[in-house]
Amino acid sequence: MSDDVVFPLLGVFLFGVGFAAFVGRRHLLWKIIAVNVMASGVSVLLLTLPRRAGEGVDPVPQAMVLTGIVVMVAATALALALAVRLAGLSPGDGRHRHTRE
Amino acid sequence: MNLIMASSWLPLLVLLSSLVPGLIIVFLEEERVQLRTALNITGAVAKIVFVALMLYGVTHGHTYAWSLPVMPGLRLNLVADPLALLFVALSAALWLVTTIYAIGYLEGSPNRSRFFAFFSLCVTATAGIALAGDLFTFIVFYEALTWATYPLVVHRGTPASVRAGRTYLAYTITGGTVLLVGIVWLYALTGTVTFVDGGFVEAAAGGAVTETRIIFGVLIAGLAVKAAIVPLHGWLPVAMVAPAPVSALLHAVAVVKAGAFGIVRILYSVYGVEYATLIGAAQVLAVAAGITIIYGSLRALAQDDLKKRLAYSTVSQVSYITLGVAIVGPVATLGGLVHLMHQGIMKITLFFCAGNLAEVHGVKKVSELAGAGRRMPFTMAAFTIAAFGMIGLPPTAGFISKLYLGIGAVQAEHTWIVGVLVVSSMLNAAYFLPIVYRAWFEDAPTGATMGEAPWKLLVPAAITAALSLGAGLFAAMPVSPLELARLIIQRRYGL
Amino acid sequence: MSDILSPDVLLPAVVLVPLLGAAVAVASARAAAATAVITALLTAAIAVLLGRAVVAGGAVTHAAGAWGAPLGIEMHADGVAVLLLVVTAAIGICITVYATSYFRPIFEDEEDRGVRFFWPLWLLIWAALNAIFVATDLFNLYVCLELLTLPAVAMVALDGDREAVAAATRYLLLSIAGSLLFLLGVAIVYSGSGTLALAAIRESGMDARAAATALTLMTTGLAVKAALVPLHVWLPPAHAGAPAPGSAVLSGLVVKAAFIIVLRLWTEAFPGSLLAPGADLLGVLGAIAVLWGSLLALRQQRVKLVIAYSTVAQVGYLFLVFPLLLEAPGPAWSGTMYHLLSHALAKAALFLAAGAMLRAMGSDRLDDIAGVGQKLPMTFAAFGIAGLNLAGMPPSGGFIGKWLLLTAALSSGQWWWAVVIAIGSLLAAAYVLLVLRAAFLQPRARPLRHQPPWQLTAPALALALLSVVLGVWAEPPLLLLGATAPDLAP
């Protein structure tokens, strides 16, 4: 097994368990963590799939992964904000119940 | 005059004469009665003038056509050939009288702007159907008619009328969609949808008999809903909850007639009666029409509600048109075509009169009609003429229709059709004559209100009754429906 | 200096202008509305000018940084793209006008309805949509998708009640997962083809198995965002829960953007030979969506939910394109795109009209809107016209789309798709009627809370009428579409 295979395998594994946990866990925070693990898996694959033994790492996927990390931070922040907000609301709660009354 | 005769804008003007008033009326406030009436009447008169001009031109050998590109390869084609004129003349003439009637009928009731707006749109769609030069244009106006009529059916806004509206739409939209599938299929097969005298299917796709057969079935199934051919007639009696002018429009001018006219177009301008007979389709259609004629009459016999009896009578009578055009031979076709007009004139008279009875005296059932002749003599006189016409007694218009249908059937050696005609006429008599008898020869119940309908309701009925009589009496005159129908036949059969 | 009106300037500007507008709207709450109006007018003008340029001179390409693909990113505006840009602009202007009034409190005690956040979110969505329509690069599409998703999610939660927040959360999570599936596909494509440019992937000689895998992953990811059955569950509560102008954007445009990307992938990026096995599956899912979405729409009690479920059904229509493309590429392509454009207009009109009803009546329950036709004739007219478009009734763009799709199905002998299309349009008529019927009933004693101002009625009516214009004046757009029909030769 060369490191051509080890790292991509890690990527596949991370994406797979992340995906499974995303679908399988009901808790919102775990779902959020799970998509982050999936994202890490994709990052590993983005960087290592195109790589050939003995070559340096391609700058284009590096830039893509950097972008991906930033995007995930923004998405995670929003998801957490939504989760926390949701936890604080009980059914029927809200500012505008203009659909009723 | 030459300028007008040469103008390709006339077919469009016929549409605009009702579309424009309709669109203005949408935005009109409820109280602007006079302006609304003026718009309506102006539009109706203008339409008659335009149609008359085209009638003159067409009888002198001219054809009017106007078109607008819509899609690559498909255009909105308005063509005034004799067949189109037959229908558009009917709708133009009857629109004017129905408008007058509706103005009187709805006086003081709410939502009149909405009513007259959609009334105008409805007539626009009918004119579009009449003048459609191809199946694409036809389906556009055919579907538009469906939706333009819906607000009229549910006009009263009661739960019952909204339910009736739902039934109406369920039937007609399904029919329209089936028709659309048929048209697109035919288009995919033949690459054309343009009407041709004598049909284009044989030339374009004569080889694919099975496919053309199926498509014929799909097309007719779609059209049969509006034409109220059994078993697709169920919406028509239900839609009777609509106000009387709407029923009149539905039965005589617009919806049912659009279906029947569509069948005529399919047989006459798409498949050609000969080809349809060759593939066995026309015979099946004739049988279906025959069944509908008998079935409708039988059902009419059992109705006590006057409007429902008239509705089943329509089911029966409209199929005469289908029957006529489904038989090969000029005379039968002539009978079918002329009945397109005759049935319209006579049926609208009956509905006007039924509306008058209900509106003035609250009489809605056949059993309440005793003495009606004395209570409203003019209305019942008109009713009687139209009813005689329906039965086919000379010298009314109905006699002419049935005469030609009968001769045509004999010529085509379809003697069973003569049987259908005889039975149906007897049934017609059986459900109309008791009404006439009761109205004139029985005494009104004590305490019954007396008095004739106001002139706005009476005049339209009188006019159409006179037309029903005149179309029979003066059938040989150059502008009679019969002569117009003969013009169509001449072009086709070269008589 | 470049000519300010040259297509080479207009093409990037159509993305940059709304982006700049969004930045200003973020910075200044007070100037946000004015900024949005100016940005909307500018962006629309740019879209129209770009459209004119493409009609006159053919497709336009702009290489960002002048590198050109595959080193850099290119933007490309062809006939489809400019039609999408122009329709988006039309909807955009209407939504902007509408939103200037929609968020105004009717009552004294009504709280902050979040309009100052609406503006930047909306402009970001607009920028993302435009960027997607002109994108030619896989990773660029990924970033655009995220730029679209985040503000769209926020839009759903903007009204702040629990159902909306829950819907937004679900939408966001599913959407992120979808994005990551897409990104995994991107990784596979990049590794196998050495490029991210859509057109270059096809010529890269990429391994067919890897290509099929990547395409499957990306399609699945996008199907979540496009709400293709069975991945549609997030859509109805989200679209119904958003404030009306937000719903209009989401239902009218945002789901369509995801579909456009799927279509581009299948027709531009990958060889046509890949189409065959997956096409029928996508078609079947589309058919299920048409039927299932419509049936669920029929069971709803609230106008906004009816419209939202209708979106599920209408997305299904779009996916019918795949099996049809193989046999009848011309009409299938034009029909689908035409359906998409007219549906975008109609759906936006419906949500705007529903929002005006909701604001005026205080409810959008079907039982409560009896007689709305008499009380709000203009709004109701907009609803009716747009509704008929959904049902594919002439004269409307929806009818043209239906005609072309039927032509595609019947001319290629695939009559079963024609059956689906026909039944779907009947069901659409049925759920539209559900609302229309209520409006014709005699009004009950439910008084109007306020008479909607023109800003709430005119945009809906304008969009509805535009969808009719598409139905009458169909030849020029269809010719434009026909010129860009995909070449599926292997």
Place this chain on the structure above:
Amino acid sequence: MAFDVALCVLVAGLALRLLTTRDLFEAVILFVSFGLALALVWVRIGAVDVALAEVALGAGVTGALLVNARRRLEQKAPEWLEAAHYRPAAAVLPALCGAFAGVAGLVALTAPRAVQPLAPRILERVPDAAATNPVTAVLLDFRAYDTLLEIGVLVAGITAVWALERGRPAVPPAATAEDEPVLAELVRWIVPLTVMTAIYLTWLGAYEPGGAFQAGALLAGAGVLMLASGFLRPYAPHSPVLRTVVAAGLFVFAAAALATVFAEGALLRYPAAGGYVWVLAIEAVLTVSIAAILAEFFVDVPSAPQQASGEQR
């Protein structure tokens, strides 16, 4: 080699554990460790830029956000943290999804690599780009358009978070330096150091691994520390100053893009002379904006509405 395998096993094990544990606190801690271990993977691969970003953003900011969210949930919906809330869905669907991903990944793994990879072509042209570090060259020149849109994503994220919690009290109660003497002392040392490092990273980005995002994350961390210790009073949510700082990055970047379209004929094609200055200027503004946005993500996880409205009235 053996180290790589061991590292991968560690990362995989961490992931497995943090996704299956029932204890949210454990999961969050493990997530941070996971991020740090992943950063090691990036170093092994040779992606130092990514490693930096992973530490700062993936592990750092995301971890902090998770901790924060957990704390807030503890306050207002403790039932969310109970083990009883753990309801695994039926195992079939997750297994299918995992398998789907696995199969897809394995196909990708075994597929041949590109005949004509992009990397050499990019590296060949880096000298013509506005930065010598290839990654920065890609980020801010070759694919600068992506980066521009990415800043848009960040702005969208913070606007979304703001919109969610607009019921928040005007100025949240701030900690004071006296409350946390130890922290305060720490901050006196750490913050200046962090700021220096951030500036250096931004500047360095053009030549070496580093850049606006990592620097922004560091600055944000410093900001959060200062907020927590009371050195910095939090701005009123979406106050004009804050909004302007947040929007500045997007505005300057987009304006630069539009300017280059006019002046140079292509989006973000920098002038032949001074391209480096453009990049540095854009990076500098971006750093500040990114720092503000990330810090706001941290501060602005919304409070419950009842509490908020209670304080309002």
